[in-house]
Amino acid sequence: xxxxxxxxxxxxxxxxxxxxxxxxxxxxxxxxxxxxxxxxxxxxxxxxxxxxxxxxxxxxxxxxxxxxxxxxxxxxxxxxxxxxxxxxxxxxxxxxxxxxxxxxxxxxxxxxxxxxxxxxxxxxxxxxxxxxxxxxxxxxxxxxxxxxxxxxxxxxxxxxxxxxxxxxxxxxxxxxxxxxxxxxxxxxxxxxxxxxxxxxxxxxxxxxxxxxxxxxxxxxxxxxxxxxxxxxxxxxxxxxxxxxxxxxxxxxxxxxxxxxxxxxxxxxxxxxxxxxxxxxxxxxxxxxxxxxxxxxxxxxxxxxxx
Amino acid sequence: xxxxxxxxxxxxxxxxxxxxxxxxxxxxxxxxxxxxxxxxxxxxxxxxxxxxxxxxxxxxxxxxxxxxxxxxxxxxxxxxxxxxxxxxxxxxxxxxxxxxxxxxxxxxxxxxxxxxxxxxxxxxxxxxxxxxxxxxxxxxxxxxxxxxxxxxxxxxxxxxxxxxxxxxxxxxxxxxxxxxxxxxxxxxxxxxxxxxxxxxxxxxxxxxxxxxxxxxxxxxxxxxxxxxxxxxxxxxxxxxxxxxxxxxxxxxxxxxxxxxxxxxxxxxxxxxxxxxxxxxxxxxxxxxxxxxxxxxxxxxxxxxxxxxxxxxxxxxxxxxxxxxxxx
Amino acid sequence: xxxxxxxxxxxxxxxxxxxxxxxxxxxxxxxxxxxxxxxxxxxxxxxxxxxxxxxxxxxxxxxxxxxxxxxxxxxxxxxxxxxxxxxxxxxxxxxxxxxxxxxxxxxxxxxxxxxxxxxxxxxxxxxxxxxxxxxxxxxxxxxxxxxxxxxxxxxxxxxxxxxxxxxxxxxxxxxxxxxxxxxxxxxxxxxxxxxxxxxxxxxxxxxxxxxxxxxxxxxxxxxxxxxxxxxxxxxxxxxxxxxxxxxxx
Numbered sequence: 001x002x003x004x005x006x007x008x009x010x011x012x013x014x015x016x017x018x019x020x021x022x023x024x025x026x027x028x029x030x031x032x033x034x035x036x037x038x039x040x041x042x043x044x045x046x047x048x049x050x051x052x053x054x055x056x057x058x059x060x061x062x063x064x065x066x067x068x069x070x071x072x073x074x075x076x077x078x079x080x081x082x083x084x085x086x087x088x089x090x091x092x093x094x095x096x097x098x099x100x101x102x103x104x105x106x107x108x109x110x111x112x113x114x115x116x117x118x119x120x121x122x123x124x125x126x127x128x129x130x131x132x133x134x135x136x137x138x139x140x141x142x143x144x145x146x147x148x149x150x151x152x153x154x155x156x157x158x159x160x161x162x163x164x165x166x167x168x169x170x171x172x173x174x175x176x177x178x179x180x181x182x183x184x185x186x187x188x189x190x191x192x193x194x195x196x197x198x199x200x201x202x203x204x205x206x207x208x209x210x211x212x213x214x215x216x217x218x219x220x221x222x223x224x225x226x227x228x229x230x231x232x233x234x235x236x237x238x239x240x241x242x243x244x245x246x247x248x249x250x251x252x253x254x255x256x257x258x259x260x261x262x263x264x265x266x267x268x269x270x271x272x273x274x275x276x277x278x279x280x281x282x283x284x285x286x287x288x289x290x291x292x293x294x295x296x297x298x299x300x301x302x303x304x305x306x
Numbered sequence: 307x308x309x310x311x312x313x314x315x316x317x318x319x320x321x322x323x324x325x326x327x328x329x330x331x332x333x334x335x336x337x338x339x340x341x342x343x344x345x346x347x348x349x350x351x352x353x354x355x356x357x358x359x360x361x362x363x364x365x366x367x368x369x370x371x372x373x374x375x376x377x378x379x380x381x382x383x384x385x386x387x388x389x390x391x392x393x394x395x396x397x398x399x400x401x402x403x404x405x406x407x408x409x410x411x412x413x414x415x416x417x418x419x420x421x422x423x424x425x426x427x428x429x430x431x432x433x434x435x436x437x438x439x440x441x442x443x444x445x446x447x448x449x450x451x452x453x454x455x456x457x458x459x460x461x462x463x464x465x466x467x468x469x470x471x472x473x474x475x476x477x478x479x480x481x482x483x484x485x486x487x488x489x490x491x492x493x494x495x496x497x498x499x500x501x502x503x504x505x506x507x508x509x510x511x512x513x514x515x516x517x518x519x520x521x522x523x524x525x526x527x528x529x530x531x532x533x534x535x536x537x538x539x540x541x542x543x544x545x546x547x548x549x550x551x552x553x554x555x556x557x558x559x560x561x562x563x564x565x566x567x568x569x570x571x572x573x574x575x576x577x578x579x580x581x582x583x584x585x586x587x588x589x590x591x592x593x594x595x596x597x598x599x600x601x602x603x604x605x606x607x608x609x610x611x612x613x614x615x616x617x618x619x620x621x622x623x624x625x626x627x628x629x630x631x632x633x
Numbered sequence: 634x635x636x637x638x639x640x641x642x643x644x645x646x647x648x649x650x651x652x653x654x655x656x657x658x659x660x661x662x663x664x665x666x667x668x669x670x671x672x673x674x675x676x677x678x679x680x681x682x683x684x685x686x687x688x689x690x691x692x693x694x695x696x697x698x699x700x701x702x703x704x705x706x707x708x709x710x711x712x713x714x715x716x717x718x719x720x721x722x723x724x725x726x727x728x729x730x731x732x733x734x735x736x737x738x739x740x741x742x743x744x745x746x747x748x749x750x751x752x753x754x755x756x757x758x759x760x761x762x763x764x765x766x767x768x769x770x771x772x773x774x775x776x777x778x779x780x781x782x783x784x785x786x787x788x789x790x791x792x793x794x795x796x797x798x799x800x801x802x803x804x805x806x807x808x809x810x811x812x813x814x815x816x817x818x819x820x821x822x823x824x825x826x827x828x829x830x831x832x833x834x835x836x837x838x839x840x841x842x843x844x845x846x847x848x849x850x851x852x853x854x855x856x857x858x859x860x861x862x863x864x865x866x867x868x869x870x871x872x873x874x875x876x877x878x879x880x881x882x
Contacts, residue, residue, distance in 0.1 A: 280452025
């Protein structure tokens, strides 16, 4: 194992983490502001990926695809918020889990109905197809680097949005006292729809960005959804900062774990055993980490407010 | 209130008879497939009875009950495989293909795992509880997929259905009856526990844990005991499921399975005695009859579920027998 | 024996720079009703929470039945015999009034891990529960879910639960709040008889009830006790008058 390989894996972990952050940020905002568990977030990720693939295939431009993914995911988000989600704000968690689980079924089967079960292809845009040489001589895929940078930019953008704008102020107020801001005359219904659509757009963007790296197919959002929940639980539900740090941690732990564990085990076991058991342990690693965090901090690392 | 109780009892009796009648009719019509369908209903209902205990009575949304379902299944699969291959298992113990022994192992294994998971999870609340139970189930799921010894992703086959003294378990109707009797037995256990002092404390923990603590009962201990009991029942169902299909699949451990169990409960009526039975019957009916009409039946299931959650909160039993009234 | 059941010494609770409880000392003697009054925001609830065990004091001691209860949790204090009612009624709303009381009885006996006998057919629970409900005047409404009881009835139910717990002393946090004239009078009469069973530390705004019931009154202002004495003494105390009337001016 060379240090170059290790650095490459660290960067991959960052890329994974940044993508998880896009998912987790929306989830944690939606829970923090509206108190809603949204299992359908993975479906919005999928919608974004599909929209990008379809638009890119139709126009030949990945960039138009990205815009399409944002628009489609935001629109889908707004639509389900108005029709279904807003009826769930006052309900208990069980109802929210069930209703959004039902939405997963509707989205997944609906997408399968329209597009079939075979994956769509999404190409890396021409501009980013090459390899970038990082300081130190390490070559790294341009596209992945672009994702890391884009993710960081969005994280900064979100931070500015939340802390410096009126919308952000309303969001922060909504997180600490839902009933009060309604009494103060803020239009809650619109605020909630906007927050939900924003979260959806971020998820859709994540789906579109990952599309070229993995395939665009029904169900692609589910493993990511689960991990995003792990991220916000570790980070503390309602905290964007927690979502960011949690996402980077999860991304790094998962990627490095999958890389290092089989290597470590290879020291005392034979290669195929090490690979198998290493993969098993690596998959469990994130959950073990989450359980440990919750054992010591039952509300996550940076739990918001109250 | 008396009439309402009698109405629910009638509905329950009706469901019990219906579930028994279906395979009997199938035998008469010589359509063994429907016996298998009814057996699936009974087993899924049993799995949901377990979850109903902690979710319906205890008010705790466990999104990881598939863990117990899978543990029960793997208990059956592993023991049967070792018996079939004549290989020793652990510490010199050999496998077995006796259902009674397998059920015992499934119950104990599920209880132990539920104890461990509960000790950590029950210290959290709300969303955190939902997520941490999900996480534990995922851990076990990934472990099962990756551990090469017992089939990994491909699952584990049970070549010969396990044995029960005096019964030809290969006969579909006989196996159905075993599952049906177990279902009725555990419905009885559920009812007894629900009406007992323990059940009163558990339901108080759901309604108002602060109040329960204020009268001097620690909600944590009550919930932990309930969680363990709940896991055991679902684990037993898992062992039966493995025997029915003669196959243990890691998908028994997936979060879809956990979600499915929750769906069964809400379809039937959360916390209602026969809720799991009604829910399982409805779900299997959707799966096979809707599924026969269109491959996209899950799309419609999703819509139906949405409708139930938004408009028919009490599930089927709620529709038929009205809201729950405590004495 | 005039050994106080509840003895609070030099209790302090600071929230940062705010002294919510400022060196409070008071006690509760057998057979008495000791009322705690004070303007809004004086810190009465904070004090009750510390005695009940839901809030940790910053310093000072709380002794109950001669034992320091500072390290005990709320359920543990309840088991020792410290009964309380909540300012906002906290009941198992789906359960009937009867079942709420039965739950308390079962808790007192420590028998919550019994799995077999159905509680509704257990006369060792149902009969005493009916008796207690009769004492507080709720027997006619025993079968109703607690959620359907009126505000005043919920208060009565809270007291019934405290009785079922065999409390040796009561902490009542504004039991009259939101009650009508009839209800207040009935509750006042009831509390009058209750004092002989167990002394009561009564936090109340309803001055008619306070002056009718209290053997002693302590006045809490900005976290400090400014006066303790009989009804007459408190009525005439200049500092008390300033605290109340000065506030209104």
